[in-house]
Amino acid sequence: xxxxxxxxxxxxxxxxxSRAARAIDIHRWPLTIGRAxxxxxxLADPHIAAHHARIEPDGQGRLTLTVLHSRNGVTLxxxxxxxxxxxxxxxxxxxxxxxxTRLRLRLPGEVLAPETPLxxxxxxxxxxxxxxxxxxxxxxLYGHWLGLDPGADTSAWLPVLVGLPVVVAGWCGLWAxxxxxxxxxxxxxxxxxxxxxxxxxxxxxxxxxxxxxxxLALPWLWQLSGPxxxxxxxxxxxxxxxHLLPLHPRGVTGSVAAVALMAAGISMALSYRGTDxxxxxxxxxxxxxxxxxxxxxxxxxxxxxEMAPLAADLARRVKAAxxxxxDPDDAAAGD
Numbered sequence: 025x026x027x028x029x030x031x032x033x034x035x036x037x038x039x040x041x042s043r044a045a046r047a048i049d050i051h052r053w054p055l056t057i058g059r060a061x062x063x064x065x066x067l068a069d070p071h072i073a074a075h076h077a078r079i080e081p082d083g084q085g086r087l088t089l090t091v092l093h094s095r096n097g098v099t100l101x102x103x104x105x106x107x108x109x110x111x112x113x114x115x116x117x118x119x120x121x122x123x124x125t126r127l128r129l130r131l132p133g134e135v136l137a138p139e140t141p142l143x144x145x146x147x148x149x150x151x152x153x154x155x156x157x158x159x160x161x162x163x164x165l166y167g168h169w170l171g172l173d174p175g176a177d178t179s180a181w182l183p184v185l186v187g188l189p190v191v192v193a194g195w196c197g198l199w200a201x202x203x204x205x206x207x208x209x210x211x212x213x214x215x216x217x218x219x220x221x222x223x224x225x226x227x228x229x230x231x232x233x234x235x236x237x238x239x240l241a242l243p244w245l246w247q248l249s250g251p252x253x254x255x256x257x258x259x260x261x262x263x264x265x266x267h268l269l270p271l272h273p274r275g276v277t278g279s280v281a282a283v284a285l286m287a288a289g290i291s292m293a294l295s296y297r298g299t300d301x302x303x304x305x306x307x308x309x310x311x312x313x314x315x316x317x318x319x320x321x322x323x324x325x326x327x328x329x330e331m332a333p334l335a336a337d338l339a340r341r342v343k344a345a346x347x348x349x350x351d352p353d354d355a356a357a358g359d
Contacts, residue, residue: 033117034130035065043208044128054080057122058092071096071123079113079129087113087131089120098122156220163227164188170310195219199264206268218267222260226253238312241319246306251288258284300341 033050048065056063060074067076073094082088090110091098097106099121105111115133119126161184168184199215229252237246262280269276292302299305 033132036128036130037067038126038128053087054078056092067122067125069123069125072125076122077120082112089113089118094122096123153217153220156224159224160192160220160227161188163224163231167227167231192216192219192223199268202268211267214267215264218263219260222256222263226256226260229253229256234308235312235316237306238308239316239318243306247303250303254284254288 030051031049032053033055035048035050036044037046037048039045050064055065056075056078057065057067057072058074058076059067059069059072063075073092073096075092076094077092077098078090079087080090088110089098089100089105089112091105091107094107097104097109099105100111100113101118113129113131115131117129117131117134119128164184165181168181172180196212196215196219199219200210200212203209203211203215229249233249233252234246237243237249258280262276265276265280266273295304296302
């Protein structure tokens with residue numbers, strides 16, 4: 025019977041969801057890895073050769089990885105190695121990719137990371153999601169109240185009172201289902217704790233930045249509101265994905281950044297097509313309170329001078345619209 029003190033190394037095989045699905049004790053060297061049954065570690069992967077790699081001590085006692093007759097080679101801690109390559113392994117072990125299989129070689133010199141706490145929150149941390157939920161609800165109710173007609177009945181509040189919890193629960197439930205798929209746990213609470221603070225920040229930006237832009241007479245600040253909210257939304261998705269795939273931070277960040285840039289380009293193209301500018305004109309459905317007006321007044325002559333260049337632009341747009349509306353059939357009939 026093998027004893028723990030006789031263990032020279034340990035190999036952990038990972039599933040696609042980054043879970044260690046199988047562990048193999050190593051009690052002697054050399055160690056061969058491949059699909060053939062005479063290997064110490066047999067892997068059922070069609071992208072792995074019959075005898076794919078060998079690990080054994082060299083003359084100085086350091087473990088050496090040798091890639092055997094393999095077409096696909098081995099990736100050692102992100103470094104690709106072709107057939108015939110031989111490299112020394114770190115004292116603490118290494119992560120190897122053979123075909124589509126990822127495994128980790130753990131050696132006695134490995135430095136273990138600190139113990140990871142369980143997902144349960146400390147009593148002091150439980151208040152943060154509740155405060156964020158209260159903030160999101162209050163800001164949503166305030167924004168909805170501003171848009172209501174005077175004398176609106178109680179049913180007009182249902183979209184916020186009912187719709188907001190349903191949307192938040194559905195969003196977190198979707199991520200929890202993905203957690204069940206990739207991590208075998210329905211982590212609704214974890215994704216709820218991620219979503220609420222980010223949603224609160226998005227709502228605060230949407231409520232404060234336009235008001236600040238109107239109060240300070242800074243149109244460019246208003247134009248930053250939409251992109252800033254979109255950026256926060258992308259960071260929210262990135263945080264969800266990192267919680268879902270903690271071992272792939274670079275891939276998650278790169279994917280979210282690529283999608284965000286593509287969405288920004290499409291949005292600007294559509295805006296330019298409709299308004300001849302990459303962003304929309306400043307607009308607020310309700311006027312800001314006069315007390316919030318911090319910028320000074322502008323003389324009438326200055327306002328007229330700044331509006332003068334609009335005449336040429338408006339004339340050009342009118343001419344383009346008239347040309348678009350012209351019917352070729354009518355022109356042919358006139359001839």
